[in-house]
Amino acid sequence: xxPYALKTLNAERRARRAAILVTDLGDGRDRIVREGDQVAGxxxxxxxxxxxxxxxxxxxxxxxxxxxxxHLPRPRLVVIGAVHISQALAPMAKIAGYPVEIIDPRTAxxxxxxxxxxxxxxxxxxxxxxxxxxxxxxxxxxxxxDPKIDDFALKAALDxxxxxxxxxxxxKTHAKRVERLLALGATADQIAxxxxxxxxxxxxxxxxxxxxxxxxxxxxxxxxxxxxxxxAAA
Amino acid sequence: MENSIxxxxxxxxxxxxxxxxxxxxxxxxxxxxxxxxxxxRPVGSHLVIDADxxxxxxxxxxxxxxxxxxxxxxxxxxxxxxxxEFGVADETAWQVGLSxxxxxxxxxxxxx
Numbered sequence: 001x002x003p004y005a006l007k008t009l010n011a012e013r014r015a016r017r018a019a020i021l022v023t024d025l026g027d028g029r030d031r032i033v034r035e036g037d038q039v040a041g042x043x044x045x046x047x048x049x050x051x052x053x054x055x056x057x058x059x060x061x062x063x064x065x066x067x068x069x070x071h072l073p074r075p076r077l078v079v080i081g082a083v084h085i086s087q088a089l090a091p092m093a094k095i096a097g098y099p100v101e102i103i104d105p106r107t108a109x110x111x112x113x114x115x116x117x118x119x120x121x122x123x124x125x126x127x128x129x130x131x132x133x134x135x136x137x138x139x140x141x142x143x144x145x146d147p148k149i150d151d152f153a154l155k156a157a158l159d160x161x162x163x164x165x166x167x168x169x170x171x172k173t174h175a176k177r178v179e180r181l182l183a184l185g186a187t188a189d190q191i192a193x194x195x196x197x198x199x200x201x202x203x204x205x206x207x208x209x210x211x212x213x214x215x216x217x218x219x220x221x222x223x224x225x226x227x228x229x230x231x232a233a234a
Numbered sequence: 235m236e237n238s239i240x241x242x243x244x245x246x247x248x249x250x251x252x253x254x255x256x257x258x259x260x261x262x263x264x265x266x267x268x269x270x271x272x273x274x275r276p277v278g279s280h281l282v283i284d285a286d287x288x289x290x291x292x293x294x295x296x297x298x299x300x301x302x303x304x305x306x307x308x309x310x311x312x313x314x315x316x317x318x319e320f321g322v323a324d325e326t327a328w329q330v331g332l333s334x335x336x337x338x339x340x341x342x343x344x345x346x
Contacts, residue, residue, distance in 0.1 A: 003346045056278030
C-alpha cells in the first residue's frame with residue numbers, strides 16, 4: 001500500500017467523507033477515489049456501486065483485477081426536538097444501525113429520564129453544530145414545530161447536503177417554513193429536498209407510527225442516495 | 235463504542251498502521267478480499283502487522299491470524315505482496331483453517 005494513500009484514506013475517514021481504496025491485485029498499485037470523482041468504464045461503474053452500497057469486493061475491468069475497499073462514514077440521525085415522536089424514533093433508529101443524537105434547548109423536554117441511553121443535547125442547534133457540524137452522512141429530522149429551533153438546523157442540513165432532511169408539519173405549516181427558509185437564503189432546489197410532511201406515507205397516526213415512517217424514509221434516502229447522479233452521468 | 239460515528243482511533247487498524255509508519259516501523263497490511271460460505275470477518279477487514287510481529291485488527295475470528303502474521307513478516311522482508319487462502323481446518327491442504335467451514339482470501343502487502 002502506498003503510504004500516501006493510507007494517509008489520505010485515514011484523513012477522509014476522520015473527516016467522515018466516503019472514500020474507496022482501489023488496489024490492482026496484479027501489481028499492487030493503489031489509489032484513493034473520493035465520492036464524486038469521475039472514473040470511466042467498468043471500473044467506474046463498480047466504484048459507483050461500491051459508494052452506494054458500501055460493499056467492498058473484487059472487480060474485473062480492463063483485463064485486470066481490482067479490489068475495491070469501500071470506506072463509508074457511518075450514517076447518523078440527528079433529531080431536532082426531544083418530543084414524543086423522538087422517544088420512539090431514537091431506540092428504533094439505534095436498532096436499525098443509525099446512531100441518534102437529539103437536540104432540544106428546552107430543558108424540560110431534553111432530559112435523560114425521557115431519553116435513556118441516547119446522546120442528548122439540551123442546547124440550541126446553533127451551538128451543537130459549531131462542535132459537530134452536519135455532513136452528507138447525516139440525516140436530519142426536525143420535529144419541534146417551532147421555527148426558532150427547527151429553521152437554523154434545516155438550513156444547515158441543506159447547506160451540508162445531508163442525505164435526508166425531513167420536517168414535521170402540515171402542508172400549510174411547510175408553506176410558511178419555505179418562505180422563511182427562502183428568506184434565509186435557501187435555493188428552490190434545496191427546498192425541494194425537504195421531506196414535508198415528514199415520513200413515508202403509511203397513514204401513520206400515533207407518535208410511534210410517525211417514528212416508523214420517518215425511519216423508513218431515512219433508510220430509503222440512504223440506500224438510494226447517489227442514484228440521480230449516476231442516472232445523469234449515464 | 236459500537237455506536238460511535240467517529241473512528242475508534244485507539245483500535246482502528248489503519249490508523250494504527252499510519253502511526254507505526256510515522257514511528258519509522260516497517261508495516262504490512264492484510265486485507266480480506268474474498269469470502270465463501272460463513273466467514274467470520276467481512277470483505278475489506280484488516281489485520282496490520284509490524285516487523286516484530288505485533289498486530290491489530292482481524293481477518294478471521296482468531297483462527298488464521300497467526301499464519302497471516304508469519305507470512306506478513308516475509309512480505310515486509312521481500313516487499314512482494316502475497317495472496318493467501320484459508321479454508322476449513324480438517325482439509326489436509328491447509329495447516330491452519332477456519333473451524334466455521336468458510337473460506338477466505340487474504341491479500342498481504344507491505345506499506346511503502
